[in-house]
Amino acid sequence: MTLRTGFYFDPIYLQHDTGSHPENAGRLQFLIESMAKTSLLDELQQGKARKAEVHEIQLIHELNYIRSVEDACAVGQQQYFGSMDCIISGKTYEAALHATGAILDAVNQVADQKLDNAFCAVRPPGHHAENSEAMGFCYFNNVAIAAEFLVKEKGYERVLIFDFDVHHGNGTQHSFEARNDIFYCSIHQDPRICYPGTGYASERGVSDGTGYTLNCPMPPYSDDERYLQVFHNNILPVFQDYAPDFILISAGFDAHRDDPLAQESLTVEGFDGMLEGMKTLAYHYAEGRMVSVLEGGYDYQALSDSIQSHLEILLKDPA
Numbered sequence: 094m095t096l097r098t099g100f101y102f103d104p105i106y107l108q109h110d111t112g113s114h115p116e117n118a119g120r121l122q123f124l125i126e127s128m129a130k131t132s133l134l135d136e137l138q139q140g141k142a143r144k145a146e147v148h149e150i151q152l153i154h155e156l157n158y159i160r161s162v163e164d165a166c167a168v169g170q171q172q173y174f175g176s177m178d179c180i181i182s183g184k185t186y187e188a189a190l191h192a193t194g195a196i197l198d199a200v201n202q203v204a205d206q207k208l209d210n211a212f213c214a215v216r217p218p219g220h221h222a223e224n225s226e227a228m229g230f231c232y233f234n235n236v237a238i239a240a241e242f243l244v245k246e247k248g249y250e251r252v253l254i255f256d257f258d259v260h261h262g263n264g265t266q267h268s269f270e271a272r273n274d275i276f277y278c279s280i281h282q283d284p285r286i287c288y289p290g291t292g293y294a295s296e297r298g299v300s301d302g303t304g305y306t307l308n309c310p311m312p313p314y315s316d317d318e319r320y321l322q323v324f325h326n327n328i329l330p331v332f333q334d335y336a337p338d339f340i341l342i343s344a345g346f347d348a349h350r351d352d353p354l355a356q357e358s359l360t361v362e363g364f365d366g367m368l369e370g371m372k373t374l375a376y377h378y379a380e381g382r383m384v385s386v387l388e389g390g391y392d393y394q395a396l397s398d399s400i401q402s403h404l405e406i407l408l409k410d411p412a
């Protein structure tokens with residue numbers, strides 16, 4: 094017996110054309126081609142990446158900002174948007190709406206018990222996107238929008254976001270740092286030497302949100318053992334105290350030792366160890382409800398291997 098694990102992908106994601114940028118269509122192209130050589134896709138429930146509505150993107154982003162992304166994409170040619178690390182093209186806006194839409198559908202299906210859990214293989218990624226600013230290859234903050242949707246539309250009261258991308262999810266943290274109904278935790282490479290330069294351990298939330306943000310910066314070259322030590326000793330006990338009723342994962346696989354953009358030393362086993370812990374947590378507190386969303390990961394082979402192993406763990410019946 095396997096679980097009903099949703100897998101969300103749409104060919105529109107490949108049309109967000111960034112040329113030779115590290116966050117390029119080849120990342121997902123390679124994944125899908127690799128998966129086609131296995132039986133994994135047969136075991137997964139193929140999800141429908143619907144197009145998110147503008148009012149849904151507005152759960153996190155300013156309307157003027159959303160329009161500025163749309164207008165810039167309407168020009169039709171590849172160009173920088175906002176900063177030198179964000180490149181858009183004619184289909185970026187459509188792709189971004191379908192990325193957010195996939196995640197909204199996934200959380201809805203899991204909330205309604207039509208799926209047990211899900212993984213969304215989307216691009217562009219989201220966790221650096223601020224309320225009205227594109228940053229770090231991100232335009233709309235997919236996970237933040239889904240978290241707000243779960244609170245506002247589905248009535249959840251303790252949504253937990255765990256972000257293991259090697260970069261700090263500044264946009265997600267800033268969206269919720271003053272609140273206690275959405276907990277944000279990130280484990281990432283030391284911000285003194287890694288983009289975007291935020292996510293110090295001293296950042297624990299503000300006003301009503303104090304204590305509901307947790308940052309675990311890691312020294313470069315931290316391996317599986319070091320990561321799992323921090324995860325089990327410093328992170329999981331805090332999650333257990335919070336007792337989440339829905340779990341979202343910002344799953345970036347750029348802490349892998351083969352990744353070209355950062356200097357951590359994880360292998361697939363390290364990512365798997367954290368996911369196993371999250372899955373147990375989900376069954377203990379949230380009836381298994383967990384949706385995982387792709388963020389970074391720039392070595393094709395490492396990304397593909399890590400995601401396929403991630404999917405196998407999601408599929409496994411909890412013992």
Ligand SMILES: [Zn+2]
Binds near residue numbers: 260388390
């Ligand atoms: Zn990253």
